Amino acid sequence: MVAEPHPDPRTSAPKRGINGAIVRVWGGKDLSLTVLEREDPAEDLVRLRVDLDGLLARDDVYPTYWLRLWFTAPSGKGHQRAYTLVSPDAEAGTAWLEFYLHEGTASDWARGSRPGDRIEATVLNGRDPVADSPAHLLLVGDGASFPAIADTLRRRPEIPATVLLEDAGGQDWMALPERAGLTVRRLAPGGAIVEEALTAAGTAPAGTVAFVALEGAPTRALSSGLRRRVGLPKEQVHALAYWKRG
Numbered sequence: 330m331v332a333e334p335h336p337d338p339r340t341s342a343p344k345r346g347i348n349g350a351i352v353r354v355w356g357g358k359d360l361s362l363t364v365l366e367r368e369d370p371a372e373d374l375v376r377l378r379v380d381l382d383g384l385l386a387r388d389d390v391y392p393t394y395w396l397r398l399w400f401t402a403p404s405g406k407g408h409q410r411a412y413t414l415v416s417p418d419a420e421a422g423t424a425w426l427e428f429y430l431h432e433g434t435a436s437d438w439a440r441g442s443r444p445g446d447r448i449e450a451t452v453l454n455g456r457d458p459v460a461d462s463p464a465h466l467l468l469v470g471d472g473a474s475f476p477a478i479a480d481t482l483r484r485r486p487e488i489p490a491t492v493l494l495e496d497a498g499g500q501d502w503m504a505l506p507e508r509a510g511l512t513v514r515r516l517a518p519g520g521a522i523v524e525e526a527l528t529a530a531g532t533a534p535a536g537t538v539a540f541v542a543l544e545g546a547p548t549r550a551l552s553s554g555l556r557r558r559v560g561l562p563k564e565q566v567h568a569l570a571y572w573k574r575g
């Protein structure tokens with residue numbers, strides 16, 4: 330059920346500083362998102378349905394598409410973090426944002442968010458991993474990239490996929506859609522995911538596209554291993570660090 334907007338909605342529109350200037354030079358387009366609905370499916374997950382300020386009429390919001398959101402740090406400064414648009418609804422002009430909660434300004438904003446709240450966002454992002462309908466997908470991620478991985482599997486059910494997921498256990502919300510042609514391996518965090526993913530890539534069908542979205546160090550290690558050890562062409566490797574260990 331969609332809740333009534335809160336009588337005292339808040340807006341996160343901080344001064345953007347040097348990061349804002351850089352994003353502007355790169356040609357980022359600005360939006361203002363409005364929270365329409367909130368769900369709390371688990372202690373460490375908040376889902377928000379947001380109005381996308383007309384984005385879906387202008388842009389192809391492919392699976393894994395993300396926005397830079399401008400949170401406000403306790404100091405008042407801009408704190409830019411990326412979040413994935415899940416289940417876009419072109420008719421309604423909305424999508425869901427799914428926040429895996431931990432310590433942090435973005436997580437805190439999600440914890441306190443309520444219908445009617447607004448937050449500024451900038452569109453400036455990467456490449457569509459499923460644009461060329463790859464023969465197979467190798468999707469490697471964790472809590473931060475789970476929304477992107479699950480949404481890709483739901484929206485492109487015809488593409489066979491192997492998923493390797495770092496899963497701390499007890500995170501029931503990290504359930505993947507049931508579908509044909511899907512192999513899933515769950516691994517404890519901080520362990521063997523890079524080596525396991527390289528092994529899986531070594532036996533994957535020709536034309537496999539790899540989507541790698543882990544913490545910084547394993548993302549770099551896997552991205553380099555996929556190209557140098559497995560020999561995947563760089564156009565078939567979509568690797569981006571989704572977070573940095575503090």
Ligand SMILES: Cc1cc2nc3c(=O)[nH]c(=O)nc-3n(C[C@H](O)[C@H](O)[C@H](O)COP(=O)(O)OP(=O)(O)OC[C@H]3O[C@@H](n4cnc5c(N)ncnc54)[C@H](O)[C@@H]3O)c2cc1C
Binds near residue numbers: 395413414473476
């Ligand atoms: C393209 C892209 C798309 C993303 N999509 C999503 C998404 O849909 N949902 C989502 O939840 N996240 C997503 N992320 C990750 C999210 O942007 C980061 O986790 C971000 O650092 C959170 O900001 P924060 O202000 O809460 O914490 P920060 O201020 O960045 O960090 C505070 C502390 O929390 C730790 N931390 C940060 N992120 C994590 C994490 N994921 N797991 C464990 N510890 C962490 C840091 O090491 C630090 O110690 C995405 C990132 C990218 C690059």
